[in-house]
Amino acid sequence: MAIVLTAVLQLAACASRPTDAVLQPESAAGGERQITLLTATDRTKDGQGFASGRAQSMAFEKFSISIPPTHQPSKIEWAKGKPNAKRDFVVTKRTTLDRPAFLALAGTPGTDGSVGLFVHGYNYSYQEGLFRLAQIAADAKTGATPVLFSWPSEATVTGYVADRDAALFARDDLVAVITEMSRQPKVKKFVLFGHSMGGFLIMEALRQLKLEGRGEVLDKLVVILAAPDIDADVFRKQLTVIGPLKTPLTLFVSKDDKALRISSFLGGERQRAGRLDVDDPVVEDAAARYGIKVIDITSVKADDRLGHDRYANLAAIGPQLVSIEQRDGVSSRQTGAFVFDAAASVISSPFRLAGRVIAGQ
Template structure:
């Protein structure tokens, strides 16, 4: 936890934290840019968080299942390299608003150093987050209500998504993998590593 700014910082935690947010999204935006809130947010011009609560894992999964799309789809966004928690959170809200996605999207945030010089640290942090993303995906897929889980990985988040899917395959969790739809946006994965992941 980042006690100074709220949310979370780049330090690695021992346990996953589950939270629920409600956002106000400016109605007349012209592009995908995010206007961050000031000390006095203007909901007509700025994105703003107007509700936040921490949940135990079971309650989080219940809330996620309650907002599953009518076709049984759940969406998870996994952010990339050089992203702060706050940036990832607001980007998730922007993607959901601009894509007009029904239901509530899920952000899986891993502890990025949120610095250009933090590339190696980010790669390690992404790798250390595989089992947590695995746990989240497995928990959601256990419900018969969930028919498809869209795993949308951007940049180094794409690397984390592929490593998690690879881990699920090596665990013989085809029941989970069969529900996955993987989207990689500008994936930060070496081509030979990617071929190796696909082979597994």
């Protein structure tokens, strides 16, 4: 395991990361379409962007990002050199907002009455979170204006422990944003999507909302956690406090997520929620007991070497998942453990009534 960790650190050290220069507005000439995004962050301002410092007050922005005609699903076409809207994701407009202006825009739902908020994971910069949300929005073709909550990640591989603390630092701010957005008069449904350590932050926010008696907020939430980096025992404790949500929480897991394997190693070889095995009857029982839906998406292609970014493909296959659920009789309110077979386009339960595994599924 130490060898694997060393290899990952070496790989990360060689990888090129986008600087805050990508946040500077450029021409939209040649771009195929524009995506409007909102951001809320408790990072400290630094130059043209935001750093890993922990700010005492939040900042809000509105971005327009041009999507190139050559865009491929799940990919972020980063600029290499001067940004060109014909081939790159390009910021074309950037506006600073105050809190009321942000809430007015963030609380304007799509035609189905829903709004959405994305919480990024460990080792993310502000610009990486922004452009990842742009990719998700471009592939999903959502109606409402997507919102990024960017907490003060160190944006370094070696910042794992600091990121854990930063997520807890951001909990109150995330609770405030969720509460204020959900209270906007036209909002009927609030999709809350978190990846990796962002899932841990979301669960802590839900726990706080429950303890504060904010049932009216929790009832609007549709919570989706992709590869959540949460100790499995901590996750169960969080679920015990939160209780079943009106719309069951959805958990996307993968057995071959190497990033979560490393996280498990760093945490004393303790199981992570994002690597739960849906073939284990204990997981099926726990899903029913806590009122959640666990879906194994190991069959979905991962673009990174660690198998941790499958969530980037979820936007493109989201409508497919919905139609499959409707076709195969898997209700959005149904709980349990399921397997998504990307090749066969089917969601199936790996369990018989007695908890035995169905061969071949």
